[in-house]
Amino acid sequence: MHYIRLLRPPKLAPSQRAMHTELVFTITTDLGDSFLCPDEPIDLVVTADIYSPTGNVSCELSEHGKLQWLPGRRVAKPVYDLPPMAVNAMMSGDAVELCVGTASSFAAEDVRGILSSLGEKASQGGAGGLVMPVRVALNGPEADNDISTRKLRLSAASEPPEYLEVEEEIGESIARHVWDAGVVALSAIAGTYKFPGLESSQHPCMQALRRMFDDSETMNILELGCGVGILGTGLCAVYPRGAGDCTILMTDLDEAEGRARANIALLKHNRSGSQLGNANILYENLNWDHGRQGRFGRQVQRRRWDLIMLSDCTYNVDMLPALVETLSALHASNVEQVVDGDEPVSSRVFLATKPRHASERALFDLMAGAGWLTLETQVLPLPVLGGANESVEMYLFEKA
Template structure:
């Protein structure tokens, strides 16, 4: 799929007779290595929001900034620059997205199940008219958690970098897997035989006790926070804590992961469900392979280890050894706490190179077996078909499996 991206922070300027906002965007893939090349021009909507007080409470009022001759993204473009007049200098937030609803990813149902929509994910940015109080160099994504049968009760919001680092951006596998999990957990219960991943669905829907999730290579936190928001939506407040989600990565990711945890917890104050506890801790797989974990990772047995788009790098043996070390730690911790725990792995990946298949052979050699698998089509516009593969691994389970 494609993503609208701010190439710089939107800035509000004063003209001779009015205010205007300068916006520079592009539309590219998750890695930024390919630009959208549509057959027909795509009209772009820019929606601002300004503050208003109602009953003593601050609310944001939306206003369309492109009501007439809307800008268009055309084949061959790399950058779209816009100077748009403003009703005032009080605009706090700007959203850019396709005007055509069938092209815009507004909710998880737009991406899974495949509906032919959800082709382009819009972007938001906070703005300021004062150079002294410029917003940080970040934008954010907002995606309603929806299904075919239910309206959105909450949304996933994640902040990402305005810059070139692909490690600090949203990736295809994470956002599509969140859409899958939302569909599994938020729509009315269906027979497990009709689920694409019935065993995973059963784990996510468990109610006998709060579940513990450990994420490896979390990046900005799309998958971990997305699962936390889904759990909160399906857990009534009276049930108490909905579980524990610990996100881990290298120190470079910490700032962004923590910023998104803070954003998520801020949203949770206005939600109606029980929010899982969400935390972050640095974890280097070079340490993890030797069973060296931080205090938080050691604090409990883990029901489900989750990771997305982590098979692209050259540390596959180290990753597999870390997964096995987590399984061993969890087994020991479960015995000590008398808490039956069978740690499983949920992996989602958009395979970008044949060499990534080595991961599955390494997992098999280390005693991991695939319990179930599904292939999800990505929404794409004027491009070759693309997919995300989702696996549930279990260790030391006697079952027949043939690698595909």
């Protein structure tokens, strides 16, 4: 998948007529290691979306066919006059957001579209890979110089709209933007609730997860390396049960804390007046260098974890021993919390990864060596525009 990324916040400046805005963006893979190089030029669309108490309006700034991403391009720097309606809205304090996206056949903007595109090559009539649009607030309470937003529709087009919004930091920090495995894993899990008939939702791996979510009286879910929190907040948004039944604790290094907490706050804000789930969602720092020694924070220590989940955390082979030892230390902590009369405890791990190089396979030897059994494996082919196909692999492990 490719992502439209702002390289700096949009500049606003008065122009002869009113006010203009300058955007500087690129389109890259999640790692940012290659630019989108499509076989044919791709039309891009820039809109100014106005949110006012009297209703929301979207004004297209780019003229049809005038803004294109061409093979070999690395950056685009369009300048647009803002329509008077957007300027007036800003003057009166209404929120105005710019959205840079592609023609809808390429746009990764909803769970249904993402799941349908998996494995769908251009030769079969599909887009052959998707591009995720980016949004940025020009004013209003959400406007922050360093923040852009990804917005994914969770519900079907025929249902009332439910969106997951996730803020990212403009720039290149690894912990502070979304990654393919997180986006695809979230889409697969959300699909089991929203689109149960899809092939990916019917897979034994997703069925096993759903049974866990549905059959347990209470569910404690711990996420490792949550980054901006797309998987944790996304699961929370689709999880149908309330705060008394389900706790999701997202964890990462302290440098990721601010953005992860901001996205929890955004989810809670968006919940009002929507169908977004009501599970209890928390954040605490957890560095695997501490976790491997059984050193956990207060929130991690206070619960027995029914499921530990992680996405795109296994690309750095040097960190794999610390990660696997952290998983085993969490299992040991689960076992310690067994009280007389309880069933013997087994711990489960849901892991999603987009393999990038062969050395990452070391994970499986480390997991097996530490006594983790692979219960299910699901592989989703991920077509890439103008590039070789990739895949997202999802695993369910258990340690008894």
